[in-house]
Amino acid sequence: MHRLIFVLTLLLLSFSTYSATLADYTFDDPEKGEEFRHVIEQMRCLVCQNESLAGSNAELAVDLRNEIYEMMKAGQGKDEIIKFMVARYGDFVLYNPPVKPSTYLIWFGPIIFFVLGAFALFRILRRKSLTRETVLSADEQQRLDSLLKQTSDSKDADK
Amino acid sequence: MNRYLLFSIPLVVFAVIAAFLYKGLSINPREIPSPLIGKSVPEFSLPSLEQSETQISNKDLLGKVYLLNVWATWCVSCRAEHRTLVELSRMGKVEIVGLNWKDDRGKAQSWLRQLGNPYMVNIFDKKGRTAIDLGVYGAPETFLVDSQGIIRFKYAGPVTHELFNSKILPLIEELKTKG
Numbered sequence: 001m002h003r004l005i006f007v008l009t010l011l012l013l014s015f016s017t018y019s020a021t022l023a024d025y026t027f028d029d030p031e032k033g034e035e036f037r038h039v040i041e042q043m044r045c046l047v048c049q050n051e052s053l054a055g056s057n058a059e060l061a062v063d064l065r066n067e068i069y070e071m072m073k074a075g076q077g078k079d080e081i082i083k084f085m086v087a088r089y090g091d092f093v094l095y096n097p098p099v100k101p102s103t104y105l106i107w108f109g110p111i112i113f114f115v116l117g118a119f120a121l122f123r124i125l126r127r128k129s130l131t132r133e134t135v136l137s138a139d140e141q142q143r144l145d146s147l148l149k150q151t152s153d154s155k156d157a158d159k
Numbered sequence: 160m161n162r163y164l165l166f167s168i169p170l171v172v173f174a175v176i177a178a179f180l181y182k183g184l185s186i187n188p189r190e191i192p193s194p195l196i197g198k199s200v201p202e203f204s205l206p207s208l209e210q211s212e213t214q215i216s217n218k219d220l221l222g223k224v225y226l227l228n229v230w231a232t233w234c235v236s237c238r239a240e241h242r243t244l245v246e247l248s249r250m251g252k253v254e255i256v257g258l259n260w261k262d263d264r265g266k267a268q269s270w271l272r273q274l275g276n277p278y279m280v281n282i283f284d285k286k287g288r289t290a291i292d293l294g295v296y297g298a299p300e301t302f303l304v305d306s307q308g309i310i311r312f313k314y315a316g317p318v319t320h321e322l323f324n325s326k327i328l329p330l331i332e333e334l335k336t337k338g
Contacts, residue, residue, distance in 0.1 A: 046296035049188060059261070060296055063287050088294035090194040 022054065025069050036072050039081055040065055044093050052095070193294055193313040200227070200308050201292035208259045208267055208281035215282050217308060224334050225254040225279070226327070227302040228318070229290060231262040232270045234298040240317035241274050247323060248277035253331060257281035260290050260298055303327055305334045 027033040037054065043064075045056035053061050053068075068081055085093045097103045136144065204216040228244060230237040248255055257278035259267050264283060271278075284290055293302070296315070303312035312330055314322065 046191065060287075063291065067288075067291060087194060088292060089296065090192055090294070092191045 025065070027072070032072060035078055036069065039072075039078050040068060042095055043085060044095055046089055046093065187316075190315060191296075193310075195294055195302075195310045196313060198310055200302075200304055200310060201289065203282070203284075203289040203292065205282050205284055205289060208257070208264065208271075208283040211264070211283070215280060220256060220304070221308050222306050223254060224303070224305055224331055225256050226318075227256050227258060227293075227304055228278070229258045229260050229293070229295050229298050229300040231260045231298050232266045233262065234260075236317045237299045238274075240299050240319075241277070243318055243320060243323070244277040245275040246320070247318075252323070252328065254279045258290065258293075258295075259283050260295065261285065261287045303330055303334075 022037065025033070025036060027036065040053040041055075043053040045051045045053050045058055045061040045064075047058040047060050048056055051058075051061070053064055064085075068085075071081055071084065082094070091097055091103075097106060099107050200217045200220070202217050204214050207213040207215050228240075230240070244255055247253060255278050257280070259281050261284070264285075267281075267283075271281075282289070287295075293300075299317055301314045301318050302310050305311050311334065312327065314326070318327070
C-alpha cells in the first residue's frame with residue numbers, strides 16, 4: 001500500500017506541467033530567467049482562460065511565450081512586456097487587474113463589505129448588551145439568580 | 160429589531176446572488192473588450208495568400224471601410240462563418256480583407272477555390288505575428304476598419320447575418336456618411 005502511494009506520488013510529481021516546456025527558455029542571467037517565469041505566470045492564456053501563459057500548451061500561448069522570451073532577450077523589462085500585452089489583449093490578460101475606476105469594486109469591495117459587516121455586528125452586540133442592562137431590575141435579577149441555581153441543582157438530580 | 164426586516168435579509172441576499180448568476184448565464188466569456196478599438200491597424204507587411212511574391216502592408220488598405228476577417232482552414236467555426244461572408248460579399252454589402260492565420264498556403268488556397276472567395280485580398284500570416292499585434296486569441300475574429308485605418312469594432316466568433324445587420328451595418332453606414 002505504502003509503495004503504491006509512493007509510486008502515485010512520484011507520478012503526480014512528474015506531471016509538474018510546464019517544467020519540461022519551459023526548459024527551452026534559457027537566459028545567461030538566472031535572474032532574468034526568474035523574471036521571465038514570473039511574468040508568464042501572471043498572464044492569462046486567452047484561449048483557455050483559466051490557465052496562465054506559463055502553464056498553457058495552446059498554440060497561441062506558445063507563440064506569446066516565444067514573443068516575450070525574445071523581448072526579454074532583447075533587454076526589455078517586465079513593465080514593457082506588460083504594456084505590450086495589455087495594448088493588444090487588454091487588462092483581461094493580467095491575473096492581477098490594475099487599480100482604476102472600473103476595478104474599484106473588485107479591489108475595495110471586500111474591504112467595504114468587511115466594514116459594513118463589522119459595523120452591523122457591533123450594532124447588534126451593543127444593542128443586546130444594552131437591553132440586558134436595562135430590562136433587569138434588582139427584583140428580577142434576584143429571581144433569575146434563584147432560577148439559575150435551581151436548574152443547576154436539578155441537573156444532577158435528573159441524571 | 161424588526162423581525163420581518165431580519166428575516167428578509169437572507170431573501171435579499173438570495174435575490175442578489177440569483178440576479179448575478181442569471182446575468183452570468185448570458186455572458187459570453189470569449190467576448191473580451193478589445194483595447195484596439197479606436198486605434199490604428201498595426202503596421203505589417205506580409206505576403207498575399209494568393210501570390211507569395213506580392214506584399215501587402217497596412218498602408219495598402221487605407222481609403223476604404225472594410226472588414227478584416229481572421230480565419231484559418233483548421234478553424235471549424237470559420238467554415239460555418241464562411242458561407243455568411245460569401246453571401247455578404249456577393250450582396251456587395253461590405254468589402255472583406257482576410258487574414259489567413261497560421262495556416263498552410265496550399266490548404267487555404269484550395270479552401271477558397273472550393274467554398275468561394277469572399278475576400279478582396281488575403282494576408283498570409285504564417286507566423287501569427289500580426290495576429291498577435293491585433294490581439295487575436297481565436298479564429299474567427301472580425302474587425303471593422305474605417306477609411307483612415309482605424310479599428311471601429313471587433314467581434315470574436317463567427318459573423319452571422321443577424322450580427323452583421325444589427326451591429327456592423329449601422330456602423331458602416333455611419334462611417335461612410337462621415338467621409
